[in-house]
Amino acid sequence: MSSRRAAAPRRGARTVAAVLGALVLAACGAGPSGAPAATATTASPAASAARPAPPPAGGVLDYQLGGAYPPAADVDVVVRDRTAPPVRGVYSVCYVNAFQTQPGETAWWRRAHPDLLLRDARGRLVEDADWPGEVLLDTSTSARRTAAARVVGRWVDGCAAAGYRAVELDNLDAFTRSGGRLTQGQAVAFAGLLAQRAHAAGLAVAQKNTAELTRRQVRAVGFDFAVAEECQVWDECDVYTGHYGRHVLEVEYTDTGRRPFREACAARGDRVSVLLRDRDVVPRGTRGHVSEHC
Incomplete structure (x- = not known):
């Protein structure tokens, strides 16, 4: 998915979450490194040896980046910002703005x-x-990738400590907005460091958009499933199902009309998770909220 096409759903989906996260950190009197998510955890050898399980294939998805709220009784998978708690008894995915x-x-x-x-x-x-206000991290050298991974890795550890089962690493495609200063290979290398950290903590790792990654790159990073926004609109869904089979969380948005959602349900709704959401992913009970699954 190209950066401009991905930009609207990706940014729209996390705008409110970014504000809420900043407020939480301010209330705690701490910067990002002092947030609860900075607490490190150490995985046991047994946990590190077994690949963490991805979300249940075809499970009912709720994408809650605009604010956490109690999911419906039939929901199997919830995605929330790292500043929010996971949902007990539901497979919870932790959103981290990693790039x-x-x-x-x-x-x-x-x-x-x-x-x-x-x-x-x-x-x-x-x-x-x-x-x-969203500044790209410099992942251009091995030393900087390692240093940045230590910072972001503490948030990943915090997701595991809070009880999340997986992590969604957003802005994998930031290199496309770097003016040529960053490369796809550098992004893949940085993602690999974070995936290794997540796996060690017992978390599965999602590839977020960025359909241009090759199968070899996907395997090199160690992604376990995908979060794909508007892949029906941009005719990219086969890329993700080709890499991950049924382990795809697909989110379509209402401002492109309902036709892509209906088409996605007809094409894949019996195999993968397909969700229709309002662009700002606002909480249930808020004006404009839409959350429908096949």
Whole structure:
């Protein structure tokens, strides 16, 4: 999926979550590194040896990045921001903005890890053009990838400590918005470090969008399933099912009309999780909320 096509659903789905996350961190009086998610956990050798299980194939999905709320009784899989708790008794996936900063956390990155933020030739921070305040992490060298993985890895560990079963690493496609300063290979290498950290903590790992990855790259990272936004709209769903079979969480959005959702249900609804959501993924009870599955 190209960056501009992916930008609207991906950013729209996490805009509210970013604000809520910043408020939670502010209330706690701590920056990103001091949030509860920074608590490290150590996986046992037995846990590390077994590959964590992905979400149940074809399970009913609820995508709650705009704010957590009690899921319906038939929901099997919930995706929530890392600042929210998992749902007890439901397979919960932890959303982590892994390749860019959240707007409310950029100031912290500038103070604590200025060398890990991508800059242009004039020393200016490279922001996502569509979302001011979201600065790309600099994953251009092995040393910087390792250092950034230590920071983001603490959040991944925190997801496991909270009780999540899997992690969704967002902005894998940030390299497409770097003006040529980052490459796909560097993104894959960084994702591999985070996947290794997640697996060690007992978490399955989702590939988020970025359909241009090759099968070899997918295997090199160690992704276990996919979260694909609007793959019906952009005719990319076969890429994800080709890599992951039934282990795909597909999210279509209402502002492209209901036809893509109906087509997705007819094509794959009996095999993979297909969900229709409002673009801002607002909580149930909020005006504009839509959450329907096949």
